[in-house]
Amino acid sequence: MGRTSDADERLKDAALALMWEESYGAVTIDNICSRADVKKGSFYYFFDSKAELAVAALEKMWETEWKPNLDRFFSSSVEPLTRLTTYLESYYKSQVEAKVRLGKVLGCPACSVGCEISTQEVDVSAKVREILARKRRYYESVIRDALAEGSIEPCDPAHKADALIGLIQGIVTQARIMNDAEVLRHLPAMSLELLRAKQPASTHPTS
């Protein structure tokens, strides 16, 4: 009953976008409200703090963006290594697009925000870790499937996943720091090499 609203959704969208384009600390509640076209009173009607909104925004991002996207690319019907390379290629493209649209390479919001606030905001950190752990499963299953299929050299899947995640996150962060999407261009090939893929696998030519 009563009236309904999507102001809370607009707030989550605005918060995510601003934290991503700038940083958690640089964004104020006023900024978020004004971008969402919501008054401060309404903000506090829905959320108690910026941290609480950030947690909700990250969860929404997972549910509406990351998960659907990952499910699409990491479908079991696709060859394991192809899941990975097509995903990373699309990642590269999306960062190129962001650079064109905003003049900035934004990288990964979970990693950026997580790195920024891990020593401060406990709840936000926990949500970031949770989301990164969910994403990890996709990578790990690629490795297991590739291993079963024999398309990569034998290895310990958990350790390889650590290394792969590290490499990807590191290169993505590098791209943000350098504000240069081209850093991401060789990421598919780098990943395959890290995994010791037996064949070149279907990656599009990369220079």
Added chain:
Amino acid sequence: MGRTSDADERLKDAALALMWEESYGAVTIDNICSRADVKKGSFYYFFDSKAELAVAALEKMWETEWKPNLDRFFSSSVEPLTRLTTYLESYYKSQVEAKVRLGKVLGCPACSVGCEISTQEVDVSAKVREILARKRRYYESVIRDALAEGSIEPCDPAHKADALIGLIQGIVTQARIMNDAEVLRHLPAMSLELLRAKQPASTHPTS
């Protein structure tokens, strides 16, 4: 003439420590002043803004910490791959120590701050990039020397350096996000594997 002061040095030290333990955005000029035991009037006597101080603090960090440390570990008198592994092992130890001392894994200040402010503070970003580029040379020369020596499989040194830096930075960031220094434990071994070192090389047992 006139008197001398080390207030500016204390400000740089305080700024670096705070940005590292928390984040660039979470730290205020008042925080820095109070940690450095310097009054705001003196702050503005030496620096125009937090950004300017941050640039000076990062440069000081390079000059007094990073460079001496890197020169020590990456001495040409040491076998190329041993330079890398001993450096990474000491990195692991220092992060374990930070965790004990502060209860927090801090990661790399240049990467954390760089990632946080790359879309906002132009001057600080430029300094971060400069410092990361200087550090890159040490990695690249390890790769070239290892290649010349035949201790790693043939590769393109520049591309390998990209991947190695990505991996290291990614794992270090991961350690900060997870607040878990153990993430760094296998970094020496991971790096050797990424480089395709021909022998196990002198790494202490890991796992």
Added chain:
DNA sequence: ATTTGACTAAACTAAATAGTCAACTAATCG
């Protein structure tokens, strides 16, 4: 020893920011 310039102290202003509140509006249900 005095002068000069480097530095400090503390109190100040102005702006930004977080957070509150009570009155208001609109949708829904009986």
Added chain:
DNA sequence: CGATTAGTTGACTATTTAGTTTAGTCAAAT
């Protein structure tokens, strides 16, 4: 319809923050 619940608004306070000012202190060079 009118009552109820859900959401909105703008004006409000209190605090934090950046940045300024001015008078004064101290150390070194002459």
